[in-house]
Amino acid sequence: MTVKGSRILTAIIRLEGSYFCYDNPGALQDNFKKDLDLSTTQFVWLYSIYSWPNVILCFIGGFLIDRVFGTRLGTIIYLFILLIGQLLFAFGGLLDIFWLMIVGRFVFGIGAESLAVAQNNYAVLWFKGKELNMVFGLQLSFARVGSTVNFMVMESVYKYVNQFYKGPMCIGVVLLFASTTCIMSFICALFLGWMDKRAQRILRRNDNPGGEIARLSDVKTFKLTFWMVSIICVAYYVAIFPFIALGKVFFMRKYDFSAEEANTVNSIVYIISAVASPVFGLVIDKTGRNVMWVFLSVFVTICAHSILAFTFLNPYVGMTIMGLAYSMLASSLWPLVALIIPEYQLGTAYGICQAVQNLGLAVISMFAGMIVDHGGYFMLEIFFIGWLTIALFATVVMWLYDSNKKGNLNMTPSEREQHIDSLTSIASAKMMGSSSVEEISPEDILNQSTPALRNRYIRRTGVEGGTASDCEPLLDQ
Amino acid sequence: MLRVLCIFLVIVLCSAKELRSLNAQLNPNCPPVVCMNNDESTITVVHISAVGEHDTLHYLWDFTGKPSVLIALTSPITNLTINWENFILNDPENSVIFSTKPIYTSTVVMNRLWQFNDAEDTGTFSYGVNSSEINVYDTRYITWTRNEFRKSVHEVEVTVKGDNLSFFGDGRISLNFKCFASVDHGIDFPHLLHSENSTQFDLVFDGLQVNSSFKNPRFAAEFIFVSEESRFNNQSFMLHSKKSLDDEHTPGIFEIVEIASPKSLMANKGSFIQYRPVSYTHPERDVSTSTELHITMPTNLDNPTIQLNTSLAWLYYGPLLNTILVQGFNVSFGMSGDGFYTKTNYSTWTFIMGYGTPPNEQLSMFVVIVASIGLGIPLILLVGGGCYICIKRTRNR
Numbered sequence: 001m002t003v004k005g006s007r008i009l010t011a012i013i014r015l016e017g018s019y020f021c022y023d024n025p026g027a028l029q030d031n032f033k034k035d036l037d038l039s040t041t042q043f044v045w046l047y048s049i050y051s052w053p054n055v056i057l058c059f060i061g062g063f064l065i066d067r068v069f070g071t072r073l074g075t076i077i078y079l080f081i082l083l084i085g086q087l088l089f090a091f092g093g094l095l096d097i098f099w100l101m102i103v104g105r106f107v108f109g110i111g112a113e114s115l116a117v118a119q120n121n122y123a124v125l126w127f128k129g130k131e132l133n134m135v136f137g138l139q140l141s142f143a144r145v146g147s148t149v150n151f152m153v154m155e156s157v158y159k160y161v162n163q164f165y166k167g168p169m170c171i172g173v174v175l176l177f178a179s180t181t182c183i184m185s186f187i188c189a190l191f192l193g194w195m196d197k198r199a200q201r202i203l204r205r206n207d208n209p210g211g212e213i214a215r216l217s218d219v220k221t222f223k224l225t226f227w228m229v230s231i232i233c234v235a236y237y238v239a240i241f242p243f244i245a246l247g248k249v250f251f252m253r254k255y256d257f258s259a260e261e262a263n264t265v266n267s268i269v270y271i272i273s274a275v276a277s278p279v280f281g282l283v284i285d286k287t288g289r290n291v292m293w294v295f296l297s298v299f300v301t302i303c304a305h306s307i308l309a310f311t312f313l314n315p316y317v318g319m320t321i322m323g324l325a326y327s328m329l330a331s332s333l334w335p336l337v338a339l340i341i342p343e344y345q346l347g348t349a350y351g352i353c354q355a356v357q358n359l360g361l362a363v364i365s366m367f368a369g370m371i372v373d374h375g376g377y378f379m380l381e382i383f384f385i386g387w388l389t390i391a392l393f394a395t396v397v398m399w400l401y402d403s404n405k406k407g408n409l410n411m412t413p414s415e416r417e418q419h420i421d422s423l424t425s426i427a428s429a430k431m432m433g434s435s436s437v438e439e440i441s442p443e444d445i446l447n448q449s450t451p452a453l454r455n456r457y458i459r460r461t462g463v464e465g466g467t468a469s470d471c472e473p474l475l476d477q
Numbered sequence: 478m479l480r481v482l483c484i485f486l487v488i489v490l491c492s493a494k495e496l497r498s499l500n501a502q503l504n505p506n507c508p509p510v511v512c513m514n515n516d517e518s519t520i521t522v523v524h525i526s527a528v529g530e531h532d533t534l535h536y537l538w539d540f541t542g543k544p545s546v547l548i549a550l551t552s553p554i555t556n557l558t559i560n561w562e563n564f565i566l567n568d569p570e571n572s573v574i575f576s577t578k579p580i581y582t583s584t585v586v587m588n589r590l591w592q593f594n595d596a597e598d599t600g601t602f603s604y605g606v607n608s609s610e611i612n613v614y615d616t617r618y619i620t621w622t623r624n625e626f627r628k629s630v631h632e633v634e635v636t637v638k639g640d641n642l643s644f645f646g647d648g649r650i651s652l653n654f655k656c657f658a659s660v661d662h663g664i665d666f667p668h669l670l671h672s673e674n675s676t677q678f679d680l681v682f683d684g685l686q687v688n689s690s691f692k693n694p695r696f697a698a699e700f701i702f703v704s705e706e707s708r709f710n711n712q713s714f715m716l717h718s719k720k721s722l723d724d725e726h727t728p729g730i731f732e733i734v735e736i737a738s739p740k741s742l743m744a745n746k747g748s749f750i751q752y753r754p755v756s757y758t759h760p761e762r763d764v765s766t767s768t769e770l771h772i773t774m775p776t777n778l779d780n781p782t783i784q785l786n787t788s789l790a791w792l793y794y795g796p797l798l799n800t801i802l803v804q805g806f807n808v809s810f811g812m813s814g815d816g817f818y819t820k821t822n823y824s825t826w827t828f829i830m831g832y833g834t835p836p837n838e839q840l841s842m843f844v845v846i847v848a849s850i851g852l853g854i855p856l857i858l859l860v861g862g863g864c865y866i867c868i869k870r871t872r873n874r
């Protein structure tokens with residue numbers, strides 16, 4: 001347990017730097033604008049240069065993990081890129097060169113988003129079938145902690161540094177200070193890589209027993225359920241993040257809140273998710289039935305948005321419900337990908353999810369602002385409920401498809417175990433009967449352990465559109 | 478849901494119908510002595526008769542003194558005559574004459590403007606708290622120059638600009654009055670809903686020079702609301718605000734405020750003012766340029782006849798002002814933390830004033846359809862999916 005605990009902890013600290021630094025400009029918005037003499041538009045560039053390239057780049061980043069780097073090396077490389085980006089950003093501040101800052105944010109973005117993909121891979125590699133849901137919950141939770149700490153700390157760091165340095169110099173020094181969190185993350189990544197390598201040696205773990213190679217064309221063979229997960233990734237998250245971005249004025253105007261109160265109620269979703277998502281993850285680990293949980297979270301989120309749109313009930317009610325539902329979704333949705341996609345393609349799969357999510361958020365955020373200007377917040381709420389309806393629809397499609405194909409997505413953990421066993425017996429029975437069809441030579445059988453064979457059989461049949469194994473691409477060993 | 482939809486259809490059909498026919502005249506029958514000798518565009522009096530089936534509503538917009546609006550409900554065939562000599566000389570004797578006595582009349586006057594130092598940054602204004610932090614501008618000393626006058630049977634509009642070098646430097650106050658034949662939303666922000674019985678008043682403070690000794694300058698305006706109702710029992714205009722879920726027409730503003738005369742509240746036969754509490758800080762009006770607006774309770778005036786003596790209210794009512802319902806209120810622009818008037822040098826206020834009951838805002842057809850789809854599909858999915866699973870389970874058994 002202590003080994004496991006330290007693994008989880010290090011894995012999470014590794015991400016901390018990225019989340020901490022991502023919102024550095026946001027926490028110092030006024031200081032940035034004043035010291036560097038930025039217009040609001042220029043300031044917004046600092047964020048858009050981060051997000052727009054990742055509409056494509058994190059898909060490539062994910063694929064490179066599968067094909068070239070592997071999870072371990074990929075993590076280290078992406079963290080290195082991230083660190084370089086943050087340093088460029090800081091030096092851009094020090095030297096008061098705006099374009100260098102933009103370049104820094106761009107490089108930082110490439111590293112950070114692909115790193116998130118690698119992180120998901122790590123989580124699956126280590127915790128699949130056991131505490132995976134909880135680990136995903138914890139990841140979300142610590143992401144929130146990272147950005148919250150950033151918002152709390154940066155202002156006072158700025159004030160302190162401002163005693164010694166002024167203007168752009170001050171911003172640069174503060175950013176350099178922030179990059180120490182990235183260095184810390186980098187050290188964690190190295191340590192984690194070492195641990196992983198050791199674990200692999202000791203446990204004689206084979207991450208890719210079938211020796212499969214990821215190809216871009218594999219994307220075509222991804223199952224319907226995966227695409228449904230991607231749709232939910234877009235349709236659900238666009239109803240959360242852009243809403244929170246526009247929420248402050250909504251709470252001030254509709255509920256007559258002061259600016260401070262509005263900020264508090266607006267941040268409640270994140271605060272709740274920091275506490276609740278690991279807890280929900282644990283519950284989902286015990287109960288399984290991920291699809292049901294996804295359905296429930298989307299439905300509850302619709303209720304939360306409806307409370308905010310159609311009633312004058314205290315917004316804390318709606319936002320608290322939304323926070324709980326959001327935590328539940330994060331803990332149940334992301335692990336689904338690992339149940340659908342074989343491990344050797346996971347990087348690509350998570351990359352796709354992240355890429356479409358980035359695209360959705362970038363487009364919808366712009367669109368949401370226009371809706372508020374021309375149709376008001378009521379219309380905006382209806383727009384979000386519409387997106388959630390799409391997410392709900394995708395969930396139902398996934399559910400029906402999975403239950404028709406007798407898949408394992410909505411099974412309890414014990415059912416999943418049984419499912420694996422039954423698949424194994426079918427597989428070995430078939431192999432005894434007609435091994436030639438599967439091109440398995442006697443040497444193969446002699447040289448490989450049973451699980452490896454089982455996996456290989458299942459993977460092939462699964463990937464090539466086989467029958468019983470449709471939703472069981474990889475088994476735990 | 479169906480009922481709501483039906484109500485909508487009715488409203489949509491109604492709104493397409495012209496309920497009154499407008500007939501407008503600029504400076505009606507003004508003799509050359511009065512209108513030609515002066516620079517014509519500084520004399521702006523607009524008379525509109527909105528002829529309905531059972532009655533006629535007269536609007537008189539006057540910018541020769543303090544900007545004022547008079548509305549009068551009369552029998553269908555009633556004419557209005559202005560006796561220009563008396564009108565210009567500010568003599569209430571027979572200067573505005575209806576051929577038959579109006580059933581009901583009401584007037585709104587923009588009486589004074591204030592510039593005040595908002596030391597506490599609240600956005601609210603109360604007169605008489607600290608007179609050294611308040612500048613007063615009487616609107617009679619502002620020159621109102623006509624910019625635009627447009628008329629049709631559907632809509633009448635006039636825009637005037639007010640200047641006074643010693644008050645506001647190069648800054649200008651822009652007033653835009655509109656009057657409509659049917660029920661609809663205004664074209665410009667805040668898209669107020671107007672009825673065929675109302676006139677819209679839009680006020681812009683554009684680039685006014687501020688008192689340099691004020692650290693936190695803001696503007697406010699005093700309006701006087703006159704209603705031809707007796708003042709007995711200490712009757713008063715009622716100010717109340719209500720909230721709606723829907724901010725479709727005025728994005729970001731969920732509140733609607735009404736000031737109604739006792740007769741309007743009790744029998745729908747009085748006058749009202751209705752507005753959304755929003756002021757825009759930029760000519761491009763939208764959510765990001767909106768700020769709040771604060772109003773004070775309507776209170777009685779000390780000397781209505783003196784206070785109003787260069788306005789249409791005096792010209793029409795004369796000494797009667799001492800016995801009918803006359804109250805004033807202040808409207809101030811801005812809210813805590815918005816950077817005061819000097820941040821953008823721009824403030825606006827839009828309201829409608831009319832006869833009867835204030836129009837009631839309804840959800841638009843579009844919103845209802847989208848909302849029923851958005852909420853209907855999840856419900857259908859829930860019920861349908863539940864049934865499917867139940868049936869499947871019983872079959873499997």
